Amino acid sequence: MKRHVLISYVGTNLDSGKGPHRWDRWRPTVSLHQHEDLLIEKTILLHGRRYRSLADVIAEDIKSISPETKTESVIFDPRNPWDFQEVYEELLDFALERDFDPSADDILLNLTTGTHVFQICAFLLAEARYIPAKLIQSTPPAKREPIEGAFSIVDLDLSRYDRLAQRFEEERIDATDYLRGGVPTKNKAYAAMVERMEKVALRSDAPVLLLGPTGAGKSRLARKLFELKKSRHQVEGDFIDLNCATVRGDYAIPMLFGQKRGWNGSTAERKGLLKAADKGVLFLDEIEALGLDDQAMLLEALENGRFYPLGADRANESRFQLIAGSSADLARLVADGMFRADLFARLNLWTFHLPSLNERREDIEANLTHEITNAMSRKGEKMSFAADAKRTYLKFATAPSALWSGNFRNLVASATRLVTLSDRGRITKSIVNEEIQTLQSQWQDSDGDDDIRLVSEVLRDTSNIDRFDLVQLAEVIRVCRQSSSMSEAGRKLFAASRQYKKSANDTDRVKKYLEKFGLTFIDVQ
16 A cells, blocks of 8 residues: 655644644644544645744644654745745755655645745646655635644546547547548558647647658648647747749848848848748748758747847847758758758657658548538539449549549649539539549650659669650659558559469569669658
8 A cells, every 4th residue: 555645734723723723723734633543644735934833833734643644744835935046946846855755645736725926837747757746635624623624636647537538539540630621541651640740739839741742742731730730829929931933043141030221222121931920830841942051040039049030130030930841851961962961950859751642542442431521612512423433433543543642732733623624513423533634634645754753763863765665654652652572562563464474573673774774662652
């Protein structure tokens, strides 16, 4: 059995009394020792220097009614008991000097006496586990009740309260559902990522880095993260966003950091997006498009909350959370000297890789339903999706041949076309077949450019690669990026031919193919 250890701040009014009549009145610290169902083995009495004699009387009274209890007097004497900083610091010093042992002691922190400031500070230190205690509150007796009154104990471990634990779990589920946009997912990796993201959003104001291909939903997710933090009162400011690729060169610094009136003949002062994002969230998409000087100024603003507008001799201040987005390989850009290593290190604390639509084919049906509902809402009418039409669309959409090169942007556009072109409130098979042709045509037009872009990401020079090899290499890169291992990539790439081999070494085939171009599996991933 653990022993009970009571920490109590001597109440100069409630606990006072020296004559024999003191036993006729309720004294909270003494009364806690009069309860037969609460045996306190040790009591720590906190008191000011002027009240040592009162503490001695209380210690003697405790000994007379509870001989098993040992008492210890501790000086606790802030100059101003109503000054939050003084009281908190002195109580924290007391906590740090103690060698509390929750495994052996059941510590009870009495919140009945002391100023409201003391009670608040005691609660905060107990909640933060600097004082690993439960809270105990004693109440005076009503008429005809025993002089000791009553007491109640509050355990701050919220997981012990079933209804609260259930409510917190419901809140967590609601938050992750909100980040997913209300769309369910069957992809376990994506579900785990969103759950982790929800924890980070509500527990940290450090920079967040969202990586993923164009159209994977980085902008939408960044705004969702802001709205979630705003709903929990964790940010006061606004959501400010910028695609850095649209402000290259000399336009970036005044756009981000502001500009004083008169600089280079300007007639107006420009506040800048960093200042506009004060106490809010700043989302910088395609952050790799910023120049190295711009990156250095951004890092300074992140670390110190200060930056200089163009032409200014006084710094502006702004405290904001940065969410950065990129479809590039920032680590490779750092190695090539095109992105600052120190800024990348600052951004890389909380990094989330958003999967492409191809990597979440099992979620296409749920997202299609969601986007069609949105499109109907925009159009202002309801319509049905014919069963055979839906089957045809999903069979096409989830097949390996469906490229979805624009990711979720492709899907949103496709749903919009289906709803817009449908007549009499029904999406028919003929409309679906027409839409499939549209998507195939778009992907065919962009396929060549995508192949070149993919290969250029892993090889600096593609000029000496034949078109035939370039298309083949691009497909291998795609499959490798959608696979968790080289053996998985091999099974996908050689699914047909491996059926006719007695012992297929798919891993070795992939390895040797990549070596022809001086690449490894890690390089292409």
